[in-house]
Amino acid sequence: MTPGHPYSQSRHPVLRRTTAASVAVLTAGWVVAGPAPAVGAQPPGPGWTAYVTGPTAITPFDTTANAAGGEIPSVGRLERDIAITPDAATAYLTNTGGTTVTTIDTATNAVGTIDLGPDNEVGRIAIAPGGTTAYVSNFHSPDPSTAQVVPISTADNSPEAAIPFPGQGAPGAIAVTPDGATVYVQDTFLGQVFPIDTAAGTAGTPIPVGTGGFGAIAITPDGATAYVSTTAAVVRINTAGNTVTGSIPFTGVLGDIAITPDGATAYVATENGTVVPISTAANTAGQPINIPGGGLGDIAITPDGATAYLSTTLGVVPIDTATRTPGDPIPATNNGGLSSNIAITPDQAPKAAVSARASATGCEATLDASASTVAFGTIASYSWDFGDGTTERTSTSTTTHTYAKPGNHTVTVTETSSGGTSVPELTADTFTGQTMSRNADEQASATATVNLAAPCQAPLPADGQAPTELAATGGVPTGLVGLGAWLLLAGTSLVYLTHRRRLPRRRVPT
Numbered sequence: 001m002t003p004g005h006p007y008s009q010s011r012h013p014v015l016r017r018t019t020a021a022s023v024a025v026l027t028a029g030w031v032v033a034g035p036a037p038a039v040g041a042q043p044p045g046p047g048w049t050a051y052v053t054g055p056t057a058i059t060p061f062d063t064t065a066n067a068a069g070g071e072i073p074s075v076g077r078l079e080r081d082i083a084i085t086p087d088a089a090t091a092y093l094t095n096t097g098g099t100t101v102t103t104i105d106t107a108t109n110a111v112g113t114i115d116l117g118p119d120n121e122v123g124r125i126a127i128a129p130g131g132t133t134a135y136v137s138n139f140h141s142p143d144p145s146t147a148q149v150v151p152i153s154t155a156d157n158s159p160e161a162a163i164p165f166p167g168q169g170a171p172g173a174i175a176v177t178p179d180g181a182t183v184y185v186q187d188t189f190l191g192q193v194f195p196i197d198t199a200a201g202t203a204g205t206p207i208p209v210g211t212g213g214f215g216a217i218a219i220t221p222d223g224a225t226a227y228v229s230t231t232a233a234v235v236r237i238n239t240a241g242n243t244v245t246g247s248i249p250f251t252g253v254l255g256d257i258a259i260t261p262d263g264a265t266a267y268v269a270t271e272n273g274t275v276v277p278i279s280t281a282a283n284t285a286g287q288p289i290n291i292p293g294g295g296l297g298d299i300a301i302t303p304d305g306a307t308a309y310l311s312t313t314l315g316v317v318p319i320d321t322a323t324r325t326p327g328d329p330i331p332a333t334n335n336g337g338l339s340s341n342i343a344i345t346p347d348q349a350p351k352a353a354v355s356a357r358a359s360a361t362g363c364e365a366t367l368d369a370s371a372s373t374v375a376f377g378t379i380a381s382y383s384w385d386f387g388d389g390t391t392e393r394t395s396t397s398t399t400t401h402t403y404a405k406p407g408n409h410t411v412t413v414t415e416t417s418s419g420g421t422s423v424p425e426l427t428a429d430t431f432t433g434q435t436m437s438r439n440a441d442e443q444a445s446a447t448a449t450v451n452l453a454a455p456c457q458a459p460l461p462a463d464g465q466a467p468t469e470l471a472a473t474g475g476v477p478t479g480l481v482g483l484g485a486w487l488l489l490a491g492t493s494l495v496y497l498t499h500r501r502r503l504p505r506r507r508v509p510t
Helices: 013-017 465-473
Strands: 049-053 057-062 079-084 090-095 100-105 111-115 122-127 133-138 148-153 171-176 182-187 192-197 216-219 225-229 233-238 243-249 254-259 265-270 274-279 299-301 307-312 315-320 342-344 355-358 364-368 379-385 391-394 398-402 407-417 436-439 445-452 479-481 485-489 493-497 501-503
Touching: 049 079, 079 122, 079 342, 090 122, 100 122, 122 171, 133 171, 148 171, 171 216, 182 216, 182 225, 225 254, 233 254, 254 299, 265 299, 299 342, 307 342, 364 407, 364 445, 379 398, 391 398
Parallel strands: 216 254, 355 445
Antiparallel strands: 049 057, 049 342, 079 090, 090 100, 100 111, 122 133, 133 148, 171 182, 182 192, 216 225, 225 233, 233 243, 254 265, 265 274, 299 307, 307 315, 355 364, 364 398, 379 391, 379 407, 407 445, 479 501, 485 493
């Protein structure tokens, strides 16, 4: 465009007021080139770690590769039970026949010891969903009158005031409700379960569950039902009234029981070398799954519910929960292949981070959450709230958005891990009694502000009608030019006008 052209910036008041920031020039093909959005995808994090106890060591293994890692030597007697804090930072293990609890820093594998005193032969352990307290049942007390459940503060690993156990000196299986209000403890000898009010520190009326035994307790994620395995049945307890609502009969002694994160299925180990799935909706047992080396082992389920692991005499056997077929045993290193109890690190919510960058021209903003991190797996989805009433969900960490008006816009991104964990409003904590499965956290959401200074230009119309018409006529017709209008000048370039103005009809010199 020459300075003497009737629509040059030097002569036309509208174009004269149009700054470089609000002018776009499109060459042949009408392709606008801009900076490519940052890819910034984070590499996948490690898989969840399963910790397996054995006769001489604790063996961690990555559940993605299903391969055992370096062993952690035992510091006490044979570890009987294990639970992990919701933040996946510390594993707690009880030492069979002893009075100590072993702690393992999951980042460094450093080992510590908590001594509960001479009258506490520790048994089973569960960590409350809030993560502040671990509850330990003393499996066999030398004096039945001193039987108790001991809370441990996870902040400083110190025992707190013990809760008297009114049974026969043999508090065994233990589980905490998802709201942390009640601890259920099985009396190993009398075939009953005691509910303990965690606020008052007192045991309530025992709930009869039939024949006793070295069973287990698991609670549905909604907290409504506790399932108790015994020597002859799996018994259902309504936690609202602490009453038995039914049972599922079995032949032979039952071992551990675990419930999937979605609450749909409970898996129970039997002495017959099988794992039996139970539908929690119908409360019926499904087809038994035959397990190599199976028996009364411990069961743990991955946070995504895809795999159940059973400890056996041959190692740890993974079970595909979709097909209900077992895989090859994973030997526990230096434990003679043997495994006892198992717990899996809880899935963690992503740590969201987002930045917003306004384009040099127009109302488009580039939003980038590639600085976000996740402890396990990957970030599976990004839910965007653009602050103007529109939303979008993507599987990538960057996106763009075009606003209709200038000004400050607050953008919020909420992320979900591949394990299904996000903010509590989307995915509540998933807890089934001993170790958290999914640790929801507000850190999965982050905000940023994008500042779009006026004038704010809209993009070229999607149908391209205006530029096509101008190119065909070779001139500029009289019309109302407003926000979002483009003019083809001299048949070669498109210039964006940001001010509303009526233009006279003029011929472009040939």
